[in-house]
Amino acid sequence: MAGNRGVVYQGKGIVEVKDIDYPDLVLREGPGVPKSNVGRKCEHGVVLKVITTNICGSDQHMVRGRTTAPEGLVLGHEITGEVVEVGRDVEFVKKGDIASVPFNIACGRCVMCREQKTHICLNVNPERPGGAYGYVDMGGWVGGQSEYVMVPYADFQLLVFPDRDQAMEKILDLTMLSDIFPTGYHGAVSAGVKTGSTVYVAGAGPVGLAAAHSAQLLGASVVIVGDMQEERLKQAESFGCETVNLAMHDNLGEQIEQILGEPIVDCSIDAVGFEASGHGEGAEEQPAVVLNTIMDVTKAGGSLGIPGLYVTEDPGAADEDAKTGSLKVRFGQGWAKAHTFVTGQTPAMLYNRDLMKAILSGRANIAKAVNATVIGLDDAPQGYSDFDKGASKKFIIDPHGSLK
Known part of the structure; x- marks a missing residue:
């Protein structure tokens, strides 16, 4: 044997x-x-x-x-x-x-x-x-x-x-x-990407890049990728994405407005998950920051695809609530904008x-x-x-x- x-x-x-x-x-x-x-x-x-x-x-x-x-x-x-x-x-x-x-x-x-x-x-x-x-x-x-x-x-x-x-x-x-390809694609489909959509993808790791490529396959007109690392952003740019360096800028809406002429997108995808970092120089871990940010920049009535991983137990979390997967999500923001959230394994x-x-x-x-x-x-x-x-x-x- x-x-x-x-x-x-x-x-x-x-x-x-x-x-x-x-x-x-x-x-x-x-x-x-x-x-x-x-x-x-x-x-x-x-x-x-x-x-x-x-x-x-x-x-x-x-x-x-x-x-x-x-x-x-x-x-x-x-x-x-x-x-x-x-x-x-x-x-x-x-x-x-x-x-x-x-x-x-x-x-x-x-x-x-x-x-x-x-x-x-x-x-x-x-x-x-x-x-x-x-x-x-x-x-x-x-x-x-x-x-x-x-x-x-x-x-x-x-x-x-x-x-x-x-x-x-x-x-x-x-x-x-x-x-990662089905996962990125599921994120884009869940976010409602279609011909002409403007799309924001949080995270330029492999799943984020797969989501960005999937959004292009589905007909998006502009795909914007945000990350903290320049090398990853350059990889996103290599196949036609716009990018935002979130280590340099703490206001995502302003950066999107510079690209699109308005501070909102049709669809957003969270390809980061629970180990998210706050935006701007010296920012610390903020596990709900991506969820809250994509609610801010996604149009009313839009959908949020969330293939990024969230867990029920995180022994290394920064606060006691996050250790059990309880995050400080501004759910009222999503409710007020009638957002659709799609989560879970792909x-x-x-x-x-x-x-x-x-x-x-x-x-x-x-x-x-x-x-x-x-x-x-x-x-x-x-x-x-x-x-x-x-x-x-x-x-x-x-x-x-x-x-x-």
Whole structure:
């Protein structure tokens, strides 16, 4: 049997590449696995040889110690791979298929899955609706920043690419289908972006850049991206976005007015989440600042897409309320302007097939937009460190050297 190695969370600020168990078609006892999920048989699953697996900003929240993630958790929910083992109950997926794995784990059987709300599947996580690989409070499913990973409910979940050679040619784009491209796209759709829209995107990390590119695909006339780091803003400018450096300016409306001639936009997207910083020089963490700011600058009757992550437990929060996810949001502002808020995990399967076709046709160039950068598995700890320091890159881990 082949060995296996993976990227393991070892405590605040520490990730290491370690030997881990080779996956089989059972969810074994391990870090973060609820007792009621231990021993769960997955003959409906497959084992993948991982081709690409990406470092995500959501992973960084755990590594920074901003969640209750247990030590020993194998990280990674953005997975693309080749099927090397097929469970007894798998009917349509076969060995040798190359496929994208939606980061939401979903059974395909419950009422939420039947309504295409795969982000809140009722059967994969006994603790709460919704599951994911290698993530705190998401059912204990082993992460995919590894050489091999098990994927349950394969017939339902896997997005199999139609042509192997074409898939490998486009792999840096296709690897984004597991999470950030559907997540950014969901943010834009939720915000109501359409032909001619003016759009503000808070955050120029990979999800923010994916949201900006998605807004362009949906026909936005102007996309404005705000961030605190100049390098990230330059990346947004590289594919046609306007930008605002929020470290230099504390009044977003004034900056938008300089670009559009008025201090409001049609739609806004929060791609930052709960680790948000206040605007202007020397500003400290303000977890509700993005939500309050986008309410200020979004027109009356507009929608706010909120794919940025918010948590129920944040042990590193600056105040006691924020430690339980209670933020000082000016909800009355949103009510008065009749805003629509769309929050929660993205139902990746709702979008990934269409986005795959946009990639394969050359319409979408998501790898370029997010500056996809390939590293080896042993380089993952340095990738985490560089990403944490604000590197304007989307780090793609290549565990087997498949992309050389």
